[in-house]
Structure formats: C-alpha cells, structure tokens
Amino acid sequence: MSQQYFNDSNVIKSVMDFNYTGDCTAEPFIIAYGIDKNFLYGCGISIASILLTNPGVPLEFHVFTDFFSDEDRSRFEALAKQYGTRIVVSMIDCEKLKSLPSTRNWTYATYFRFIIADHFAGKTEKVLYLDADIACQGSIQELVDLRFTDEEIAAVVVEGNTNWWQKRAVSLDTPGLKNGYFNAGFLLMNIEKWAEEGISTKAINMLRDPAVVSKITHLDQDVLNMLLVGKARYVDKKFNTQFSINYELKEQVVNPVDDSTVFIHYIGPTKPWHVWATYPVSHAFLNAKQHSPWQRDALLSPANANQWRYAAKHYFKQKKYLAGVSGYLNYFMHKVK
Missing domain, CATH: 3.90.550.10 (Spore Coat Polysaccharide Biosynthesis Protein SpsA; Chain A)
Incomplete structure (x- = not known):
C-alpha cells in the first residue's frame, strides 16, 4: 500500500x-x-x-x-x-x-x-x-x-x-x-x-x-x-565520483575523476562556480556553462569570511600572489565585522 x-x-x-x-x-x-x-x-x-x-x-x-x-x-x-x-x-x-x-x-x-x-x-x-x-x-x-x-x-x-x-x-x-x-x-x-x-x-x-x-x-x-x-x-x-576542490590545496592530490567518470560530485565548500576554483577538475562544469544561458555570467566571488579565506589559499596555490594577499585582507575585514 x-x-x-x-x-x-x-x-x-x-x-x-x-x-x-x-x-x-x-x-x-x-x-x-x-x-x-x-x-x-x-x-x-x-x-x-x-x-x-x-x-x-x-x-x-x-x-x-x-x-x-x-x-x-x-x-x-x-x-x-x-x-x-x-x-x-x-x-x-x-x-x-x-x-x-x-x-x-x-x-x-x-x-x-x-x-x-x-x-x-x-x-x-x-x-x-x-x-x-x-x-x-x-x-x-x-x-x-x-x-x-x-x-x-x-x-x-x-x-x-x-x-x-x-x-x-x-x-x-x-x-x-x-x-x-x-x-x-x-x-x-x-x-x-x-x-x-x-x-x-x-x-x-x-x-x-x-x-x-x-x-x-x-x-x-x-x-x-x-x-x-x-x-x-x-x-x-x-x-557519484566525489572530489573536494579544496583537496587541491594539499601537497599531493589524488583525483579519482577520470575518463570513465559520469558524474563529478564537487563536495566541500568550494564549488566550480566560484572564481577561485579554476582547476582541470572543474572543466566539466565550465564547459557546460559555456554551452548554456549562463555563458556570459561571471563566476561567483567570495561572499563571506570563510569563502575569502579559501579563495586566498587557492590564489596562493595558483601563484596568483596579489589576489591571495587581497583575499586574506578581505578575509580579516569580514571576520572583524
């Protein structure tokens, strides 16, 4: 029944x-x-x-x-x-x-x-x-x-x-x-x-x-x-191949995503629609974005202290040092509000 x-x-x-x-x-x-x-x-x-x-x-x-x-x-x-x-x-x-x-x-x-x-x-x-x-x-x-x-x-x-x-x-x-x-x-x-x-x-x-x-x-x-x-x-x-983009911050990254993967599940607080998430693992998302009505929409910038902290870490990992410094400054500014 x-x-x-x-x-x-x-x-x-x-x-x-x-x-x-x-x-x-x-x-x-x-x-x-x-x-x-x-x-x-x-x-x-x-x-x-x-x-x-x-x-x-x-x-x-x-x-x-x-x-x-x-x-x-x-x-x-x-x-x-x-x-x-x-x-x-x-x-x-x-x-x-x-x-x-x-x-x-x-x-x-x-x-x-x-x-x-x-x-x-x-x-x-x-x-x-x-x-x-x-x-x-x-x-x-x-x-x-x-x-x-x-x-x-x-x-x-x-x-x-x-x-x-x-x-x-x-x-x-x-x-x-x-x-x-x-x-x-x-x-x-x-x-x-x-x-x-x-x-x-x-x-x-x-x-x-x-x-x-x-x-x-x-x-x-x-x-x-x-x-x-x-x-x-x-x-x-x-x-349901799970991967956190924040794993990219580790010294050694074990990425389970390969050519056989059907669904990439971006677990964790950093998502592929975030502007600091530009890694090869984000390709499936970014490629689909280019073939969608969101094509011209910007990726999302940090909106709170936690996101600014992760953004700063990723910018330094990506050797974008000025953006990293700016990210940490914004993190501290949001944290004291």
Whole structure:
C-alpha cells in the first residue's frame, strides 16, 4: 500500500513548466533537484552538463526550490528551449521542514528529496535525484536502462571505505552498515517501492525522534542509510565520483575523476562556480556553462569570511600572489565585522 508523508497540495505553492519537447512522445527519464537559492546557479549548469553529454536521450528535469527570481526563470526557460527539453520548477512551502534538524552546511533544503519522492508516487517508475553540485561528463544510458528487483528501493553509490562503514554502523547502531554506506547526493529511487515502504514517512519520523537525532551527523543521509540497509543496489562509483576542490590545496592530490567518470560530485565548500576554483577538475562544469544561458555570467566571488579565506589559499596555490594577499585582507575585514 502506497504511503506518502508529503501531499502536493500542502507543500507545492506554484509550478512553472518550461516544455520545449515539441512532438516527442518517448517516455522521458526524470531527473530531479531539491535546492535553495544558493544552488540555483549550480543546478542550471548541472542540467546543461547532462543535456550536453546525453544528446538523443529523452530527459525531463524537475527543480524543487523555495526561491526563484525573474532572472532565474529567464535562464531556466532559455535552457529548456536551447536543448528542446522540459524543465518543471516547483515552488516549495518549507514550513513543515523548518522544525527538522539542520546545520550550517545542511539546510532544510536537504529534505526536499522526500518531497520529490512523494510527489512522483503513482506517476512514474523511477526518478534520479541529484545534488546541484554535480556535473555530468558521460552517458547515463545505464541508469535509464536499469531495472530494479522487487526488493530494491534505490540505486546508490558507496561513500568512504570499510573503516568508515564500520564507524557508521557503530555510531548509528545499525550493524548492516558495515557492508556499505552511501552518499545521498545521488539517489536513483524506485518510486513505487519507496512509497510502498513509506520511506519518506519513516525518515521524517526518525528525524523528529530525539534518540535518533542524538546519533546522526549527516542528517537525512544517515537516516536513509539506516532505512535502506539490504534494500539498496550499489552501482559503480563513476555515477557519484566525489572530489573536494579544496583537496587541491594539499601537497599531493589524488583525483579519482577520470575518463570513465559520469558524474563529478564537487563536495566541500568550494564549488566550480566560484572564481577561485579554476582547476582541470572543474572543466566539466565550465564547459557546460559555456554551452548554456549562463555563458556570459561571471563566476561567483567570495561572499563571506570563510569563502575569502579559501579563495586566498587557492590564489596562493595558483601563484596568483596579489589576489591571495587581497583575499586574506578581505578575509580579516569580514571576520572583524
């Protein structure tokens, strides 16, 4: 029996549908994002990167957000028109989410993935949820063709190593996690099974339970790992290859991104849309930007003390010494405000 925690009528305030698919009748593969205003730029380029590298694949994109300006509307509609695709933007009422746990790095927008899962219940078989700091550089046909077994609720990509899994298994009191712990930035959801198992309802109830909240450090990602033990299919790391651009500051950089990588997940505070993030690993993002309505938009400058500090470090790494000195001066100025 299907169970949803979120009802469209209670959480979706309005919808903008940019449909430029023309006469195409093929069943589209649905990709969805749940974001706040800080990730709209990244989301637009992420969509562009998928379209750029997967011509001929019928795709449909859904963006769930609580902020969308007239300029955002113009850009996303232009993107749909440029690639002859469909982009649906749903404006979310966040009141039901604001009482859930959040941190500086994990806002209530992280819970939009539950709204997404419930929104599509009864409408389609599967939906690919992606974080907006993901760029595509290869074919996703393998995901389009993937068929779930009767027991599988989602397809996921492992995070960390066996030591990390063991630590998560102990701290979350979930022994099964010793066999694998996944990153929830990539989540191919078996919509019917997700609804049948009431995953969104169970997750939200757990996030309201003080006993559970006292254990978790990665909010809904931890909760999803606890709920999906033995019910998730692990797919190749090429579909969620994580790399922090701040790793570039180390003496020796081990970059897992290679020609086989499909999705690059830019974890950490420095994103490829930041002006100080000009490294080869940012190429997939920057190339997609050049083939999108954001082509002429500047990369983002530092907006707070933390960003100025990272910008200064990266400028020195890049031998841009004047910019580095300026970055540290701005860092100290913002820090004393």
